[in-house]
Amino acid sequence: VRDQPGRGVSVPQALARPSGTETAMATGPTDAEPIAPAARGRGADPHWRMTAATGSALLGALVLSLGTSAPGGRLAAGGVLAGAVAGLVAQLAPPAVQAVRAEGGRVVVAALVLLGALGVAGLLGPVLGDALVALAGAAFLALCGLALIATDLHHRTTQAGARARRSPWQQMTFRARAGVLPWRSAVGAVLAVTAATLVAAVVGTQLASDTTALALLVAGVALVAMAVVALPVVIGLAATADRARLAQARDQERQRVAAHLHDSVLQTLSLVQRQAHDPAAVTRLARQQERALRSWMAGRPEATPDTFAGALHAVAEAVETEEDIDVDVTVLGDGPLDARGEAFVAAAREALRNAARHAPGTTPVVFAEIGPDRAAAWIRDDGPGFDPDAVLDERRGLRDAIVARMAGVGGRAAVETAPGEGTEIALELPLRAGPSRA
Amino acid sequence: MTTEREPGPAEPVGTVRTRVVLVDDHQLFRAGVRAELAQVCEVVGEAATPAEAVAVIARTEPDVVLLDVHLPEGGGLAVLEALRDAPSAPAFLALSVSDASEDVVPMVRAGARGYVTKTIDTPSLLAAIEQVRRGDAYFSPRLAAFVLAAFSAPQPSADPELDQLTAREREVLHHLARGYAYKRIAARLAISPRTVEAHVSSVLRKLQLSSRHELSHWAATRGLLQTSEDG
Numbered sequence: 268v269r270d271q272p273g274r275g276v277s278v279p280q281a282l283a284r285p286s287g288t289e290t291a292m293a294t295g296p297t298d299a300e301p302i303a304p305a306a307r308g309r310g311a312d313p314h315w316r317m318t319a320a321t322g323s324a325l326l327g328a329l330v331l332s333l334g335t336s337a338p339g340g341r342l343a344a345g346g347v348l349a350g351a352v353a354g355l356v357a358q359l360a361p362p363a364v365q366a367v368r369a370e371g372g373r374v375v376v377a378a379l380v381l382l383g384a385l386g387v388a389g390l391l392g393p394v395l396g397d398a399l400v401a402l403a404g405a406a407f408l409a410l411c412g413l414a415l416i417a418t419d420l421h422h423r424t425t426q427a428g429a430r431a432r433r434s435p436w437q438q439m440t441f442r443a444r445a446g447v448l449p450w451r452s453a454v455g456a457v458l459a460v461t462a463a464t465l466v467a468a469v470v471g472t473q474l475a476s477d478t479t480a481l482a483l484l485v486a487g488v489a490l491v492a493m494a495v496v497a498l499p500v501v502i503g504l505a506a507t508a509d510r511a512r513l514a515q516a517r518d519q520e521r522q523r524v525a526a527h528l529h530d531s532v533l534q535t536l537s538l539v540q541r542q543a544h545d546p547a548a549v550t551r552l553a554r555q556q557e558r559a560l561r562s563w564m565a566g567r568p569e570a571t572p573d574t575f576a577g578a579l580h581a582v583a584e585a586v587e588t589e590e591d592i593d594v595d596v597t598v599l600g601d602g603p604l605d606a607r608g609e610a611f612v613a614a615a616r617e618a619l620r621n622a623a624r625h626a627p628g629t630t631p632v633v634f635a636e637i638g639p640d641r642a643a644a645w646i647r648d649d650g651p652g653f654d655p656d657a658v659l660d661e662r663r664g665l666r667d668a669i670v671a672r673m674a675g676v677g678g679r680a681a682v683e684t685a686p687g688e689g690t691e692i693a694l695e696l697p698l699r700a701g702p703s704r705a
Numbered sequence: 706m707t708t709e710r711e712p713g714p715a716e717p718v719g720t721v722r723t724r725v726v727l728v729d730d731h732q733l734f735r736a737g738v739r740a741e742l743a744q745v746c747e748v749v750g751e752a753a754t755p756a757e758a759v760a761v762i763a764r765t766e767p768d769v770v771l772l773d774v775h776l777p778e779g780g781g782l783a784v785l786e787a788l789r790d791a792p793s794a795p796a797f798l799a800l801s802v803s804d805a806s807e808d809v810v811p812m813v814r815a816g817a818r819g820y821v822t823k824t825i826d827t828p829s830l831l832a833a834i835e836q837v838r839r840g841d842a843y844f845s846p847r848l849a850a851f852v853l854a855a856f857s858a859p860q861p862s863a864d865p866e867l868d869q870l871t872a873r874e875r876e877v878l879h880h881l882a883r884g885y886a887y888k889r890i891a892a893r894l895a896i897s898p899r900t901v902e903a904h905v906s907s908v909l910r911k912l913q914l915s916s917r918h919e920l921s922h923w924a925a926t927r928g929l930l931q932t933s934e935d936g
Contacts, residue, residue, distance in 0.1 A: 383790065555823070565805060597850040597882065632846045632884025646885040 317358045318415075318454050321374055324351035330460060332401070333468055336503065346405060355411055356382075370577060401469040409462035415455030456496040464490035479547035502664075531559055551591060558584060575608060575637040576601040581635055582616040592628045596597070600637040600699065607676040611642055611696045617668040620648040620694040626650020626690065640698050647691040652684040669694075711815040723838050726756040726765060728784060729773040729800070734823065738771065741827045755783035762788065767795050772817065774801035774808050785815040787904045796837040807849045814912055815853070819843025826922060841902050842909040848880035852912060870908060877904040 324347050331344035466489035472483045535556040541547045562580075572578040576598040576644070583596040604612070615633065622631040626648035635644040665682065669692060673680040678696035723849035725747040727735045730753045739748045749765040755778055762784075764771060781799060787935045788794045799817040801808055802824075809820050819839040821830060822845075833843040844852065856870050870878070873894075880890045891898040 561803075595846055595884065597847045599850055599854045634846065634850055634882045634884070647884045649884070688889070 270688075271703060291435070295410075305578075314358065317354060320430050321351050321354040321358055322454055322457060324348075325461060326457070327351075329465060352407070359411070359414060364648065377406040379414070382407060382414070398469050398472075401465060402556040405465035405469070406463065407462075408458045408642075409550065412455035412458030412460075415458065416452045417455075419455065428497070452500070456493075456500070460492040460496055462487060465488040493609055527563065531563070533557060535674045547591065551588070554593065554636060555584070555588065565641065572612075573604050575604055575612070575635070575642055577634065578604055578609070578612040579615060582612055586619045586623055590620065592623045592627075594619065594633060595630055596635075598635040598637065600635075602637050602639070602642070608642065608698075610672050611674040611678060611694060613646070614669045614694050615644050615646060615671075616663070618644075620696035621665055621692070622646060622648035622650065622690065623670075628691075629680070638698075642694075642696040642698055644694045645691055646694075647689060650691045652688045653688050653692050654686055665692075715880050722747045723769055723834060724749045724765065725765040725834065726758070726761055726795070727753045727765040727777065728755075728761075728770060728781070730754065730776050731773075736805075738830075741830065742834075745831050751778075755779045755787065758784045759787045762795060766793065770795045770797050771800050771834070772797050772812075773798055774812055774902045781812055781817075782815050785812065786815060786890045789816055796817060796834055796840065797844065798837045804850065806854065809848055809851050810855050813848065815910070816911065817914055819845075834879055841907075842905045844878070844881050844905055846882050846884045849878050852908060853878045853882055857910070870911065874904050874908050877901055880906060881905070884931060 328344045328348040329557045332341060332349060365493050368651065407610060464485055467485050468481070471484045535552050538552055539549050542552070572581045579598050580596055583594040586592070602608075615635075619631060622629075627650075629649045631646060631648040633644065633646050635642070637643075653687065668682045670682075673694055673696070678694065680695075683692065683693065684690040725742060725746045725748050726790075727738055727748060728751070729735050729738075732753070735751050739751075742748055744771075749767050750761040752761045753776070755776055758770070758772070758776075760798045772784055776783070781801075785797060796818070797817040799809075799820040800811040800823060801812075802822065803809075804822045806858075813820055818840075819833050819842055821833050821843070825833070836843045853875070856875075875896065877890055880893065885893070887898045887901045891901045895902075
């Protein structure tokens with residue numbers, strides 16, 4: 268029954284990390300089992316209950332041994348300790364067997380053998396003396412704690428796969444969900460801290476005769492030990508949360524880029540493939556795409572015809588598309604576009620169209636300077652030019668659409684051309700320096 | 706530009722071809738440029754990183770180096786800075802897909818004599834190479850516009866780090882930005898084309914400050930410094 272939540276946790280992790288898929292799938296159903304119920308309630312997990320009882324018993328033994336000096340109390344403490352040890356062994360046995368079956372289990376076996384040896388030493392306590400027995404008990408506790416931490420790490424490592432095996436920090440903190448306490452490691456840490464406190468108590472008894480000094484010493488050692496153990500856990504949890512946040516941000520960014528590329532570059536590429544027979548069309552597509560991508564990479568919104576620069580670029584692009592030419596546009600400065608500015612931009616578009624029609628095969632150059640009190644643009648082509656005094660009817664558009672339009676908004680347009688000299692149309696629009704000047 | 710040189714029979718026999726080194730991290734792009742240049746220039750070396758570039762340039766002593774802006778390990782600027790004080794440095798022509806001001810101007814400030822985008826057509830590229838080989842500056846309309854902007858400090862006070870442009874230099878730059886070729890500018894301003902070139906070279910000199918500190922300070926105060934990941 269508990270298999271189900273176990274899978275629920277491990278399978279998405281396996282999917283999210285292809286490199287760890289095999290190990291996670293192989294060990295997931297059995298190995299993930301003890302951790303999964305933690306999500307539902309630790310009390311439901313017999314392993315957890317067992318560990319909690321064992322830990323309480325060990326603490327009780329410690330309190331008894333510290334609190335009483337009578338031989339009866341010592342005996343009681345020894346009894347509780349023995350019971351706790353038995354419980355701990357029972358608790359450790361299943362994961363140990365599992366770990367032994369898995370790779371790297373030898374460490375656990377070695378630890379258990381050592382524990383056994385220490386247990387024997389503890390039984391021989393009356394022969395060896397109180398202090399030595401206490402020290403042996405402390406070592407035993409510490410080893411139990413370390414063994415628990417080791418199994419936890421091993422468990423996480425097998426779940427995380429090869430990538431997480433690189434550093435202990437990865438092992439400590441590998442969990443997709445932040446905030447899940449690594450309870451095995453926590454219990455292990457508590458045992459280790461208890462052991463340190465016990466050692467302090469024993470050594471302190473030898474060193475300090477005053478009870479207050481002894482209590483202070485023990486408390487100090489316990490605090491330091493707890494801090495040493497707790498600090499990495501806190502850092503690890505923070506790191507996990509941070510990593511999850513980063514991963515999420517990275518994924519969102521990737522999706523955003525992918526969406527953009529799909530809408531732009533991929534579409535263009537498919538169009539290019541379909542029109543491979545038409546080099547002119549391919550060139551045009553490539554040019555448009557290049558411009559769009561460039562402006563996207565520069566962080567410019569794709570269509571902002573509400574400023575001078577945006578509108579001039581948009582106009583140039585439109586003329587490029589409709590006339591099938593290349594236009595070289597440079598705009599220095601920028602400013603918000605009002606109705607007069609729109610007339611200015613419209614005149615620029617007319618000038619550019621003019622250049623495209625009368626100077627085919629050349630690249631018109633648009634240069635604009637937008638300042639706080641003046642907008643100016645020069646649209647130049649290297650075409651055949653014409654005699655400005657003998658303007659034909661078809662050039663009338665130039666007068667109406669450019670010169671008259673500029674005059675209508677208080678600006679000025681000048682045409683400079685001569686046969687063989689190309690054509691330059693200069694536009695100038697005085698701007699009133701308003702409060703919202705750029 | 707109208708100064709392009711016609712390759713082929715017009716060239717006297719025995720003329721030494723321009724020796725060029727290509728620095729670009731895209732192998733395909735180098736191959737393409739090499740094919741384009743084959744008629745007129747001799748590509749004597751290629752490099753993909755600044756360190757390689759410095760080594761290849763020292764070994765082959767080319768006339769012109771086509772230098773990509775966006776290289777790994779420091780970018781084109783690293784090459785320019787490494788060879789800034791070299792006794793016989795070649796002429797650098799910067800080359801990039803980017804035509805953003807913050808890419809263009811620092812390259813020229815650091816010693817490149819010109820800047821072209823990678824979409825440039827072959828005749829224009831050859832013209833640009835020839836122009837920088839002769840020791841002149843190659844200012845495309847856009848580069849001229851950016852340089853003009855660089856000299857127009859945003860604050861009203863004059864920039865103490867930059868020698869200000871003379872009215873004539875400004876006028877020449879303005880015409881370049883509007884797409885006029887040297888010859889036309891000369892005709893319009895009633896000066897000789899050589900004088901136009903001299904003005905452009907003078908602008909380039911004023912732009913290329915000698916000390917690196919000045920350069921970075923100059924770029925930083927104008928928001929022209931790239932973030933390091935782009936370098």
